[in-house]
Amino acid sequence: MFEQEPLKYEYDALEPYIDKETMELHYSKHHKGYVDKLNKAVEGTEFAEMNLFELIENLDRVPEEIRTAVANNGGQHLNHTLFWKNLSPNGGDEPTGELLSTIESTFGSFKDFKEKFAESASTLFGSGWTFLALNSEGGLEIIKKSNQGNPIEDGKRPILALDVWEHAYYLKYKNKRPDYIEAFWNVVDWEEVQERFDEEI
Ligand code: MN
Numbered sequence: 001m002f003e004q005e006p007l008k009y010e011y012d013a014l015e016p017y018i019d020k021e022t023m024e025l026h027y028s029k030h031h032k033g034y035v036d037k038l039n040k041a042v043e044g045t046e047f048a049e050m051n052l053f054e055l056i057e058n059l060d061r062v063p064e065e066i067r068t069a070v071a072n073n074g075g076q077h078l079n080h081t082l083f084w085k086n087l088s089p090n091g092g093d094e095p096t097g098e099l100l101s102t103i104e105s106t107f108g109s110f111k112d113f114k115e116k117f118a119e120s121a122s123t124l125f126g127s128g129w130t131f132l133a134l135n136s137e138g139g140l141e142i143i144k145k146s147n148q149g150n151p152i153e154d155g156k157r158p159i160l161a162l163d164v165w166e167h168a169y170y171l172k173y174k175n176k177r178p179d180y181i182e183a184f185w186n187v188v189d190w191e192e193v194q195e196r197f198d199e200e201i
Contacts, residue, residue, distance in 0.1 A: 001048060002038050002077060004031060005084070013089040017183040019172045030167050031080040038073035041066045052078050056152050075148030079129055082161040086196075088189035095190040099197045106140045113142075114185060120144045121164050122178045132160035134197065159196040160188065 007027060012020035042048040047055055047062060047070065055062075055074050062070045094110055095103060107113035121130035124144045131143045133151035143151045143158075151158045162184055169180035 002035055002052065004035050005081060007084055009089050014087060014187045017186045018087070022169065022171045026167060027084070031077070034073045034076040034080065037069060038077055041069035041073065052081065053152065056150060072148050075150055079148065079150055079161055079163065082158055083163050086160050086189050086192050087187045088192070089187065091189040092186040093190060095194060097194070099194050102140055117142050118178065118181045121162050121181050124164055127165040130162045130164060131158040132193070133158045160193045
């Protein structure tokens with residue numbers, strides 16, 4: 001069985017950048033819906049016992065009749081789990097140490113990185129996600145994915161995720177996705193991102 005991890009902050013803790021109503025609906029309806037549908041799809045199979053990363057890495061082994069449901073809902077479960085964890089009411093500062101120096105050497109500066117990430121997220125057509133991910137050489141890449149996509153599919157490890165589905169911002173920001181992306185930087189938990197950057201593969 002797959003479960004939603006509890007949020008490490010209250011629904012209103014990310015105000016004014018991400019509003020309480022959006023957080024509550026997003027976590028308790030949208031994300032929960034993906035987890036419920038995933039559990040229904042894998043019920044009684046060996047895949048119900050896997051951890052989430054294993055499941056996404058082994059999608060080609062999932063029987064065809066449940067593969068789409070597992071890929072869609074499993075991908076969304078994984079992406080939301082990453083997203084909630086890389087947000088914090090105490091976020092918004094800048095990365096430090098090796099993460100910062102790798103961002104600078106890859107993108108020019110932290111400001112350049114934020115601009116490129118924001119451009120990727122704002123130009124993604126339709127629903128999807130933008131990630132900062134580590135490739136197998138230890139380099140950083142900005143990756144955008146439609147729908148439930150995740151860099152794990154390409155052998156890369158996501159360390160920062162931004163949900164740009166309309167349900168993530170429409171109540172507060174309406175059609176102004178770039179304003180939501182700009183607000184996002186105020187609640188990024190760079191310590192969490194740093195921990196993922198430091199993790200052994
Ligand atoms: Mn979402």
